[in-house]
Amino acid sequence: MDNYTIKTVFKEYIHPLDSKIIQTMTAITGLDKYVKKLDTLTFINLFIYAQLKKRSSLKEISNALSRKKAVQRLVGIDSISKSQLSRKNREIPHETLDVILRHLIQKIHLVLGPVKAEKVLNKLNLIDSSTISMCLSGYEWAVFRETKSGIKIHTSVLLCEEDVYPNKIIPTPARPADETKLDALIMPDEDVLNVFDRGYFNFKKFDAYSAEGIKFATRLKTNTLVHVIEDLPVEDASPITRHAIVKIGNMKNYLQLVETSDSEGNKIRIVCNDASRSAAEISDIYRNRWKIELFFKWIKQHLVIKKLYGKSENAVYNQIYLAMITFCLTLLIKHKLGFKGTLLEMLDWIRDCYDNKMSTFVLEIFKEPERSSSGQRRQKHRRIFEETLAQYELGDVLHLDDLTYDPII
Secondary structure: OHHHOOOEHHHHHHHHHOHHHHHHHHHHHOOOOOOOOOOHHHHHHHHHHHHHOOOOOHHHHHHHHHHOHHHHHHHOOOOOOHHHHHHHHHHOOHHHHHHHHHHHHHHHHHHHHHHHHOOOOOOEEEEEEEEEEEOOOOOHHHEOOOOOEEEEEEEEEEEEOOEEEEEEEEEEEOOOOHHHHHHHHOOOOOOOEEEEOHHHOOHHHHHHHHHHOOEEEEEOOOOOOEEEEEEEOOOOOOOOOEEEEEEEOOOOOOEEEEEEEOOOOOEEEEEEOOOOOOHHHHHHHHHOOHHHHHHHHHHHHHOOOOOOOOOOHHHHHHHHHHHHHHHHHHHHHHHHHOOOOOHHHHHHHHHHHOOOEHHHHHHHHOOOOOOOOOOOOOOHHHHHHHHHHHHHHOOOOHHHHOOOOOOOO
8 A cells, every 4th residue: 555655546547558668659650759748648648537537529628638737737738729639639540559458458368367267157258349320421431321420349358257358449430241350359269269149140250260279159040051960968947948969051060059048038049169068058158248238338338439539530449449448447457456346336436536646545445334234123113013913813912901001112
């Protein structure tokens, strides 16, 4: 705790970014060669603050910086105009922020890796995409349909117990099909099972993955042709209705087929090329795929990702990466402090106390409640009634004829 006597919460929060590495990277690329005020590191710190405080526009960010001394101390400048923020957001290549994000992901691997290695069910790489709709007139480079534009965030996330964190992020215009990014999101590690939905269906890729030893599980489309090679036994009490060895479509390799039902009773058919998995395990694994949907929901609800700061492709992608960087920083500080609450609770603590001293913050989040509740107690008159009723039912009623005044309350 003595190490936190000088640092503010925000300085500790952004510490995993490794400012010296960012400055070295920008010096090599010449990104800040002629910059006098808003260099790349300052830009990143300011927009992480904007994500934390949910500033929804560049004007809000500019105003917050000019009015709040605490923000000025945190980022190192006392003012910046909206136009300067916009220009910098367009100029910084989104590949730079992608490198910083991958650096943070590697740190999360080191923090959660030992825990993940012990959890067989949690060696999962969940793959999916999420679409953000945009106005057609402002974002013509991302035309999606006749009336709107949009981008897709192609994502793979790793599941570690209850924690889900990004493994790889690929933002693109929304029009390309999901399966075009599957190869980039797949993890070839033999200990990892890649789990994805029907949007990534491609028989040719499935055969290639099976030949290369890449393990995957996915859900069948309703019109998929299935050739049953062998039916396997299923326990009567099991939620699994069918377990078989099959070939699908024009695939050459065998797959396991597991048929079960979702929470609404709809039939689900799952195929998996990992022969070592049981039917029950495959079913449970696929149910965990829903956690990537919860990840997207969390990002969209609690970070600034739907209200965009810029209209250029690079500016939009920068915002996506900054939101993911903020997510990773929140997860890292949660585990560094050993905070037992939810990730959202951790984010709320950071938002409320970002300019506090770190030592005070640590004491505050781990402070014991000032008084403890004994829970809801039965009122005294209720207890007396129950005791009297029990006596009456047992025939012990002579005391009811006693007229002696003896107040019970």
